[in-house]
Each structure stands twice: as C-alpha cells, then as structure tokens.
Amino acid sequence: MKDKARDGRRASWRRRMRYAAGGTALCLALAIGAGAKIAYDVSSLPPLAGAAGITLSPVVLDRNDRLLRSFTSKDDKWRLPVELADVDPLYIRMLLAYEDGRFHEHHGVDPLAVLRASGQMLTSGRIVSGGSTLTMQVARLLREGSTRSLQAKYDQAITALKLEETYSKEEILHLYLLRAPFGGNLEGVRAASLVWFGKEPSRLTPAEAALLVALPQSPEARRPDRFADNARAARDRVLARAAGALVISAEEAEAAKKDSVPAARRDMPFLAAHAARQAVTSNPEATVHRLTLERDLQSNLEALVRRYVQSLGPRISAAVLVADHATGEILASVGSPGLLDEARLGHVDMTEALRSPGSTLKPFIYGLAFEEGIAHPESFVDDRPIDIAGYRPTNFDMGYQGRVTVREALQMSLNTPAIQLLEAVGPSKLMARMKRAGVSPAMSGDKAPGLAIGLGGLGLSLKDLVTLYSALAEGGRIRPLSLYRDSHGLPVRPDRGGQDPLLPLLDPIAAWHVGDILTGLPQPWAAGAAKIAYKTGTSYGYRDAWAVGFDGRHVIAVWTGRADGTPVPGQTGALSASPLLFEAFQRLKGERQPLKERPAGVLAMTTGELPIPLRHARVAQPESTAQSRPLKITYPPDGALVDLGLAQGPQEQHALTVKLEGGRRPYTWFVNGAPVETALFRKELVWTPDGAGFASVSVLDADGQASRIDISLK
Numbered sequence: 048m049k050d051k052a053r054d055g056r057r058a059s060w061r062r063r064m065r066y067a068a069g070g071t072a073l074c075l076a077l078a079i080g081a082g083a084k085i086a087y088d089v090s091s092l093p094p095l096a097g098a099a100g101i102t103l104s105p106v107v108l109d110r111n112d113r114l115l116r117s118f119t120s121k122d123d124k125w126r127l128p129v130e131l132a133d134v135d136p137l138y139i140r141m142l143l144a145y146e147d148g149r150f151h152e153h154h155g156v157d158p159l160a161v162l163r164a165s166g167q168m169l170t171s172g173r174i175v176s177g178g179s180t181l182t183m184q185v186a187r188l189l190r191e192g193s194t195r196s197l198q199a200k201y202d203q204a205i206t207a208l209k210l211e212e213t214y215s216k217e218e219i220l221h222l223y224l225l226r227a228p229f230g231g232n233l234e235g236v237r238a239a240s241l242v243w244f245g246k247e248p249s250r251l252t253p254a255e256a257a258l259l260v261a262l263p264q265s266p267e268a269r270r271p272d273r274f275a276d277n278a279r280a281a282r283d284r285v286l287a288r289a290a291g292a293l294v295i296s297a298e299e300a301e302a303a304k305k306d307s308v309p310a311a312r313r314d315m316p317f318l319a320a321h322a323a324r325q326a327v328t329s330n331p332e333a334t335v336h337r338l339t340l341e342r343d344l345q346s347n348l349e350a351l352v353r354r355y356v357q358s359l360g361p362r363i364s365a366a367v368l369v370a371d372h373a374t375g376e377i378l379a380s381v382g383s384p385g386l387l388d389e390a391r392l393g394h395v396d397m398t399e400a401l402r403s404p405g406s407t408l409k410p411f412i413y414g415l416a417f418e419e420g421i422a423h424p425e426s427f428v429d430d431r432p433i434d435i436a437g438y439r440p441t442n443f444d445m446g447y448q449g450r451v452t453v454r455e456a457l458q459m460s461l462n463t464p465a466i467q468l469l470e471a472v473g474p475s476k477l478m479a480r481m482k483r484a485g486v487s488p489a490m491s492g493d494k495a496p497g498l499a500i501g502l503g504g505l506g507l508s509l510k511d512l513v514t515l516y517s518a519l520a521e522g523g524r525i526r527p528l529s530l531y532r533d534s535h536g537l538p539v540r541p542d543r544g545g546q547d548p549l550l551p552l553l554d555p556i557a558a559w560h561v562g563d564i565l566t567g568l569p570q571p572w573a574a575g576a577a578k579i580a581y582k583t584g585t586s587y588g589y590r591d592a593w594a595v596g597f598d599g600r601h602v603i604a605v606w607t608g609r610a611d612g613t614p615v616p617g618q619t620g621a622l623s624a625s626p627l628l629f630e631a632f633q634r635l636k637g638e639r640q641p642l643k644e645r646p647a648g649v650l651a652m653t654t655g656e657l658p659i660p661l662r663h664a665r666v667a668q669p670e671s672t673a674q675s676r677p678l679k680i681t682y683p684p685d686g687a688l689v690d691l692g693l694a695q696g697p698q699e700q701h702a703l704t705v706k707l708e709g710g711r712r713p714y715t716w717f718v719n720g721a722p723v724e725t726a727l728f729r730k731e732l733v734w735t736p737d738g739a740g741f742a743s744v745s746v747l748d749a750d751g752q753a754s755r756i757d758i759s760l761k
Contacts, residue, residue: 084739085205094211095189097218101225103128103334104238107323109342110376110532114247114316116323119232125315128334129224129237131217134248137294138236138256139220145260145285147181151216155182155207182207182219184263188226199742227263230270231312238315243271245313254306255297257285271308278308297589318345321396322530323380337532339376344369347634348379355627356384356391363615366397366608367631368509372517372602375526376538383610392610400607401489401506402591405584405620409465410561411480411515412501413457415472417557422664424454424560425654431712431728435667438498442465443585447728449713452654453664457564462582464504467503467666477501484518484552485524485541486511503586506703512595513604515552519561519581520597522643523553555646562597562642571629579632579638583620590614594624596632599640602630678710678752680744685756693739693761703760705732710748717745736760 053125104127106117120126131139143150149157157180179187186206210219229239236259240248244255248549250260261281262269271278272460283304290300312421326336352365359365369379382396416422430448433439440462442448448461456464469477481488490496491505497504510528518525529538580672581596592611595604606622608615615623632639645651654662682705683689691701706715707730716724719742724732736742738760745755 049633061284067109078356084096085208086210088205089208089212092205095206095209095213095215098221098225101222102126103225105331105334105336107319107336107338109319109345110337110339111342112196112337112536113342115318115338115340115342115345116320118327124232124234124496125238125242126225128653129235129248131221134224134236135251135256137253138248138251138259139290140294141285142223142254143181144294145288146184148292149415150181150220153180153182153187155209156204157178161366165637178204178215180207181223185222185226186210188228191707194348207345209263211296228266228699229259229262229282230266233266241315242312243309248258252303252306253286253289253299254282254303255304257289258282258287258308258615260524263374266420272311275308275310282308289527295617297343310563317386318342318349319380320382321388321398322377325396326531337534337536339378339532339538340380341378341514344636345379345381346533347580348381348631351630351634352381352627353384355630359607359618359623360615362390362609363607363618364391364393364395364397365605365627366509367627368398368513368604369598369631369635370513370528370602372518372526372597373600374538375517375528375540377513377528377530378601380530386672393474395555395610397606397610398509401508401745402612403503403505403586403606404507404512405586405591406460406462406465406504407512407582407584407593407595407620408477408501408503408507408515409457410565410582411553412465412472413453413564414519414553414561415476415555416453416468416664417560418554419472420661421471421666422453422468423650423657424564425652425657426453426661427451427654428453428456428467428664428666430456430461430463430587433463433467435470435498438466440498440502447712449728454564457561458567464664465501466498468664469498471664474498475649476498480552481511481515483550484514485527486514503584509604509606512593513602516595516597516602516604517557518552520599520602520642521558522555522646523551523558525550525552556648559646559649565596565643566642571626579629579639580642581625581628581736583625585619585621588614589616589618592618592620592623594620594628596628597642598632599642601632601635601639603628605631678707678746678748678754680705680707680746680754680756682706683756683758686758687756688759688761690761693736702733702735705734705744705746705756706730707746707754710746710752710754711750713749715747717747719743 102120102122104117104120104125108126109115117125117127125405149159183203186203190203225234225235228234231243233239239259239262240246240251243258258271258278261278261284268274269278269281284305286300289295290297314613319338322338322340326338330336348367348369352367356363356365364383366383367379367381368377370377374408380398382398384391385393385395387393421430427450429450430442432447442462447463448459451461451464453464476489478496486507514528515667517528527541529540531539533539533631562580565582566578568581570578577598579596579598581594584593591606591608593606605624605628607627608618650657652729689703691703693701713727714727715722716727718734723734741757741759743755743757745753
C-alpha cells in the first residue's frame with residue numbers, strides 16, 4: 048500500500064513538472080527563444096475577418112431602436128448584434144478584473160500571467176488560474192477549436208498576437224461581447240442578458256454583471272436553470288474578485304451575493320411577429336431591420352387583441368393597424384391574436400389579407416358626391432328600393448327609411464342612397480381615386496367596376512383602409528404609409544413610380560364634410576373635442592367585420608372574423624369591431640388631438656337654406672321593380688278570422704302582421720279608416736289591435752292604387 052501511495056505521489060509530481068515545463072517553455076518561447084518564428088507565424092496568418100465575419104441573428108427594432116423580435120443566426124445561434132456602448136460599464140470592468148487585469152497593457156499574450164499560472168500549478172498541483180488573456184479567449188472563440196494541446200495553445204497565442212496587430216482593444220473586446228458562450232445556443236452578452244434577465248445589458252446589477260462574467264468559463268456546467276448552485280458559486284467568486292480589485296465595494300459584493308440566480312430561461316422578445324417576419328423576408332441579408340412601430344403600443348395592443356378575441360368565440364381572429372396620419376408612419380401592426388395560435392390561424396397576417404370591406408368605402412362615395420356638387424350633407428335623398436340595370440341592393444335590415452338627408456344616410460349606413468350617389472359619381476372614378484392613393488383593389492374577372500363595389504364588392508386589406516382613411520383625416524391629401532426606417536431613423540416611403548404622394552384623394556371641403564358626418568355617430572369613451580370620426584362595415588354573409596376611425600393625429604383600423612373566410616353568423620362591424628376600435632384608441636399615449644378645423648368655403652346651412660339645386664341630391668330617379676304589378680293585400684285573406692289571443696289583453700305578442708304585394712312605394716296604411724302608418728316603404732304593417740272584434744285594413748300606394756280587407760279578430 049505504501050509503495051502504491053509513493054508511486055501515486057511520484058506520478059502527480061511528474062504531471063506537475065510536465066505542466067510547469069510546458070507553461071515555462073511557452074513563456075520562454077514567447078519571451079526569447081522563438082521570437083523570429085513567432086513573428087513569422089503571425090505574419091503568415093491570413094487576415095482575420097473580425098466582427099464582419101461573425102454570423103449574427105437578424106434583429107427587428109422599433110422606432111426608438113428597441114428590440115421587437117430577433118431570429119436565430121444561420122448557424123442556429125442566438126447571437127445578437129451589440130456594441131460596447133450598449134453594455135453596462137460595470138460588466139466591462141468586472142470582466143477585465145476577473146479575466147484579464149492587464150488587458151490594456153499586453154499585446155495579446157501576457158508572459159506574467161503565464162508565469163503566474165505555471166507557478167501556481169507547480170506549487171498547488173492543480174490549475175488555480177489560467178494564463179490566457181481575453182484576446183487569447185477571443186482567438187479560441189473565433190477558431191472554434193480545442194486548446195488542450197501545447198500546439199493548440201501556441202496557435203491560440205499566435206492568433207491573439209495577430210488580433211492585437213489588426214484590431215484595437217475596443218474592437219477585440221467587442222468580439223468577445225459577440226461570441227462569448229452562455230449556455231445552450233446563447234452567444235454574446237446581449238442574448239444572455241435578454242434570456243437570463245429579460246432585459247438589455249445596458250443596465251445591470253452587480254449580481255447580474257457578475258453572473259454574465261462567470262458563465263462563459265463553463266457555460267453548460269454553470270447554467271443557472273440547471274445548475275443553480277454552480278452558477279451562484281461562480282458568480283460569487285467574480286463578486287469577490289471585483290471587490291478585491293475595487294470595482295465594487297465589499298458591501299456591494301456581499302449584498303449582491305444575496306440575490307438569487309435566474310431559475311429559467313426567458314423567451315426572446317416576440318413582438319410584431321408578422322411585420323418582423325415580413326421585414327426579414329424582404330431583406331434576408333440585412334442584420335438590423337428598423338421599423339416605425341412603437342414597442343409599448345404594439346405590446347399593449349397585442350395583449351388587448353388576445354384578450355378581446357376570447358369574447359368573440361373559438362376560431363375567430365382579429366387584427367389592428369395604427370398609423371400617424373400626419374406622417375404616414377405605422378405605429379402598431381397586430382396581424383392576429385398570436386402567431387402560434389393555430390386554432391385561429393394566427394400565422395395569417397390579416398392586416399395584409401384581401402377581404403370584402405363591406406360599407407367602409409361609403410364615406411368616399413359621399414366625399415366624391417360632395418366634391419362634384421351632386422349633394423351636400425343636408426341634401427335630401429330617398430332611401431327606397433331601386434333597380435339599376437338589374438342591380439337591386441337592399442339595406443342591411445331589409446327596411447327603408449324613406450326621405451332622409453345625406454348626412455343621415457351616411458350615419459345610418461343606408462345602402463340605396465350610397466348606390467344612387469355612386470351611380471351619379473361613377474364607379475370608375477371611385478376606383479381611380481383609390482389607385483391614386485396606392486391602393487389596388489382586387490376584382491373578380493376582367494369586367495369594369497360596377498355599382499356593387501360601393502357595398503364591398505371588391506377586395507381590400509386593413510392596410511388599404513388605413514391608407515384611405517389617413518387621406519380623409521389629412522384633409523383629402525394622400526400620405527403613403529411607412530413601416531420601415533433607414534439607418535438615420537427616417538421613414539422609408541414606398542416607391543410610387545414618380546407620382547406625387549401628396550396628390551389629393553378628395554377636395555379638402557369634401558373630406559371635412561365626411562369627417563364631420565362620421566363624428567356624429569355614437570362616441571363610446573370620447574368626450575368634448577376628442578371625438579372620433581369612424582365607420583363600420585360588414586361583408587356579405589357575415590364573413591368580415593370592420594371598424595375604421597381617426598382623430599386629429601391617429602387612424603386605427605380593426606378587422607374581426609375567421610382567417611379562413613367562413614361566416615360568423617351575427618357578427619357585424621358595430622357589434623364585433625367597433626368596441627375593439629375604441630379600446631385601441633384608449634391605448635394611445637397622451638391626449639387625443641381634435642379633428643382638423645373647418646376649411647374656408649364650407650356651406651354650413653340647413654336643407655332649407657341651401658341653394659335650390661342642392662336641396663335634393665342630383666341622382667337618377669329609380670324605377671320601382673313592382674311598378675307594373677297591381678296592389679293587393681295578400682295576408683290575412685279578406686274575411687278571415689284571426690286568433691291573436693286577445694282575451695288576454697293587448698300585448699306586443701298579439702300584434703297582427705299584414706302583408707301586401709305590388710304597387711309603388713311609399714305606402715299609407717289605414718285601420719278602420721284612420722291612418723296608422725304613412726310614407727312606409729316596407730311591404731308589411733305590424734299593428735297591435737285594442738281588442739277583439741271586426742277590423743277594416745286598407746293600403747294606398749304612391750300611384751293612388753288601393754287594397755282593402757275586412758277581418759275578425761279574437
């Protein structure tokens with residue numbers, strides 16, 4: 048047993064002597080023995096690419112250069128771009144104090160450190176401190192090779208000397224900040240700070256800075272989410288060294304040791320997923336992509352949309368787009384409740400999807416009518432059934448309001464007045480104005496645009512609607528939207544082929560009239576001068592619900608529906624989209640700005656004060672589809688006994704519905720000779736009798752035709 052122990056001690060002594068001899072040999076070779084060879088080997092190395100040769104993770108930044116989203120690098124690393132100025136100086140001081148106190152004195156290899164490390168190993172029998180400089184560590188990271196052999200150590204030293212010859216100390220330190228390993232696929236101090244602390248490395252606590260210094264020495268064995276004790280012990284050693292080097296005080300070191308280490312990895316920032324994906328896809332070679340989005344607003348609206356769709360039901364999605372209509376910059380773009388929400392097809396960006404816009408184009412029909420003098424907001428127009436070359440639009444509720452003002456027609460979103468005005472203006476003019484704004488509506492087939500486009504018979508995106516309403520908010524001036532910024536932070540305007548981006552979409556007076564009318568709609572959560580001009584829309588078959596609005600600075604558009612285009616029965620713009628629109632306005636920072644002042648030349652008059660040609664909208668008088676058919680009450684039949692349960696008293700459920708066919712609207716109804724409804728455009732009368740007995744019901748149409756029935760009620 049004694050012989051074995053003695054042999055073990057001898058073997059240990061031989062290993063120490065061999066290590067010491069190797070370190071001493073390296074030191075001597077560097078110092079005196081091989082100066083010429085070292086110089087030759089350094090000069091023989093090819094140029095080192097430095098930071099330009101490092102594959103980085105693409106990052107997408109907001110308008111203030113804050114991180115929205117990042118992607119893994121081409122070699123599947125989280126290796127984010129970072130500059131020295133982006134990192135807390137405390138971390139830099141701790142790093143140098145712990146890893147390389149003579150970093151600014153040596154030229155890549157520190158002979159004193161090598162001698163110190165060799166002496167410590169010789170006297171203690173184990174490695175106490177390394178002889179590698181920070182520059183040598185950078186050389187190892189760039190070469191991505193082992194340094195266990197003396198030859199590898201020599202190659203590392205040669206590379207370090209080449210680095211010092213090629214780059215400044217700051218540039219070498221920058222390389223370390225980019226390539227230092229921090230566990231898993233994390234490389235670089237910025238990725239580590241985001242994943243372990245959930246924040247940028249610009250401001251770190253002493254405990255956080257010390258942990259980031261400690262991890263690269265053994266990134267897997269010290270991962271705080273797996274080996275918390277190892278991570279804490281290594282961190283505390285860094286704190287002790289930093290206190291000894293007077294980087295921090297002893298009291299600060301002791302207080303920092305009481306901080307816990309992170310228990311789990313955090314996710315990388317994942318905001319504006321669709322817009323970020325689009326930015327990287329459109330320019331895959333770029334590392335930094337700058338957007339006009341505002342991170343806090345984007346985050347708030349994403350959370351709002353995720354919460355809001357829960358009340359709409361399963362599979363229903365939503366999208367929100369916010370822009371500054373004064374500059375055209377897009378401030379928030381929420382394409383779905385979540386990119387990974389498969390049930391709602393969250394990967395589909397509904398800000399770009401082409402859908403039927405429903406009634407959201409009506410304001411522009413009215414604006415063109417105002418511009419051409421066809422109508423004034425207080426002009427009369429008839430809401431009644433029309434037939435224009437076989438096109439027979441009806442209102443959403445299948446009823447008609449009769450004679451109304453143009454203001455009322457737009458506020459109630461009546462269909463037949465809008466189509467009459469569109470016929471007077473011309474569908475091609477509406478299409479031409481949209482294209483002038485850079486909007487390219489999708490049409491089915493090669494036919495010329497028809498009147499159906501006024502009620503959503505084309506395809507537009509949420510972004511298209513924001514473009515159009517931005518022009519409306521800017522007094523009719525077209526302001527192309529911008530999502531991207533250049534390296535100077537200025538918005539990048541889309542190429543319009545030399546066309547003036549400030550061409551008018553509408554005359555300023557016409558645009559103001561439209562905005563003024565739209566502020567007359569109900570104003571949830573708005574008061575005083577903070578009114579919002581807005582319009583809702585519902586596409587055919589309840590497939591899409593829309594709401595678009597603007598104040599004096601911002602325009603917001605909202606879409607709700609199913610991304611696969613299937614109907615959502617009962618969904619309307621007013622019920623599903625407008626509440627989300629107003630909640631989105633509440634998320635805007637600061638006080639909302641009032642709408643633009645009334646421009647000069649506006650005719651602020653009542654209908655009776657208007658010039659005679661403007662008192663009625665100059666639209667064609669439509670022919671009734673039933674004009675040639677005789678007027679006749681079809682239900683109940685003449686002489687019928689109708690049981691309404693009147694013995695229980697007059698109640699709403701005891702109402703009698705009388706139906707007719709033919710004749711020409713409007714109709715006037717009489718019961719027992721007394722008029723009960725006048726100027727009625729519906730082909731039915733709903734009447735609640737006072738009690739049982741006989742009743743005579745008659746109707747008179749616009750041409751004087753009459754029909755009558757006598758019935759008994761019980």
